[in-house]
Amino acid sequence: MLLDRRAMLILTGAAATATVMSGRAFAAAPFEQPRLPYDEDALAPTISARTVRLHYGKHHKGYFEKLNQLVDNTPYAALSLEEVIRKAKNDGDQAIFNNAGQAWNHNFYWQQFKAGPAGPQGALLQAIERDFGGLDGLKDKMVAESEKVFGTGWVWLVRDGEKLAILSLQDAGNPIGERKTPVVGIDVWEHAYYLDYENRRSDHVRATLSDRVNWQFASEQFSA
Missing domain, CATH: 1.10.287.990 (Fe,Mn superoxide dismutase (SOD) domain)
Incomplete structure (x- = not known):
C-alpha cells in the first residue's frame, strides 16, 4: 500500500x-x-x-x-x-x-493494517535482522514488551537514529512525544483485543504482527 x-x-x-x-x-x-481504509470485516x-x-x-x-x-x-x-x-x-x-x-x-x-500476510523487505528487513535477529525475534520482543504494559498502553517499533527499538508506553504513549519515528504500533488497551482474545493480550499481539501488519507501509515509515 x-x-x-x-x-x-x-x-x-x-x-x-x-x-x-x-x-x-x-x-x-x-x-x-479519517475513514477506515477497508471494510470493518477486512481484518477478521x-x-x-x-x-x-x-x-x-x-x-x-x-x-x-x-x-x-x-x-x-x-x-x-x-x-x-x-x-x-x-x-x-x-x-x-x-x-x-x-x-x-x-x-x-x-x-x-x-x-498500518491490511487483509493478508506479508513480510518486511529491503532496508527494514535488514534492520530487523541486524537489531532483532530476524522477524521472529522482533515478534518475540514486541510480545514480551506488551506483557510489561500495566493496564493500558501501546507497544511501538520505532526508528531511533539509524537503529530500530521497541517502546512500551502507557496510556496514550506516542513516539512523536518521545522524538522517535513510529514504524509499527500495536494497541494493547483492552478494547483492542478483549472481544476476540479475552485476557490473552500476547496472543493478540503475536497474531496481529504475524498476519495483519502491512510491512510495506512499515518500510515507508522506516525510510521516511
Whole structure:
C-alpha cells in the first residue's frame, strides 16, 4: 500500500488546511477522524468486525470529539495534530496530550493494517535482522514488551537514529512525544483485543504482527 498525498492526509485526520512536515502532511483543527481504509470485516478473524466497530466507531471517534472540545478557542487549534502532541507533552497539558496522542495513534494503527500476510523487505528487513535477529525475534520482543504494559498502553517499533527499538508506553504513549519515528504500533488497551482474545493480550499481539501488519507501509515509515 503506497502512501500518496491523499493517504497521508487520511493518516493525520486532515481538515481543510494542510502543511508539510517531516515528509508527511498535517492539518490544523477541527481535527477529523479519517475513514477506515477497508471494510470493518477486512481484518477478521485476527481482529473481528465487532472489535473494529467498537474500537474505531466508539473509542477512536471519541478521542477526536474530546480533542476538538479541548482545543476550541485555544492556540492549539491552529496547530497540526503532531504539533499539538509535542506542545502538550512539553507543556504538561495531559488531557490534550492524551486525546491528541490517541487520535494520532489510532490513525496510524488503522492505516498500518491490511487483509493478508506479508513480510518486511529491503532496508527494514535488514534492520530487523541486524537489531532483532530476524522477524521472529522482533515478534518475540514486541510480545514480551506488551506483557510489561500495566493496564493500558501501546507497544511501538520505532526508528531511533539509524537503529530500530521497541517502546512500551502507557496510556496514550506516542513516539512523536518521545522524538522517535513510529514504524509499527500495536494497541494493547483492552478494547483492542478483549472481544476476540479475552485476557490473552500476547496472543493478540503475536497474531496481529504475524498476519495483519502491512510491512510495506512499515518500510515507508522506516525510510521516511
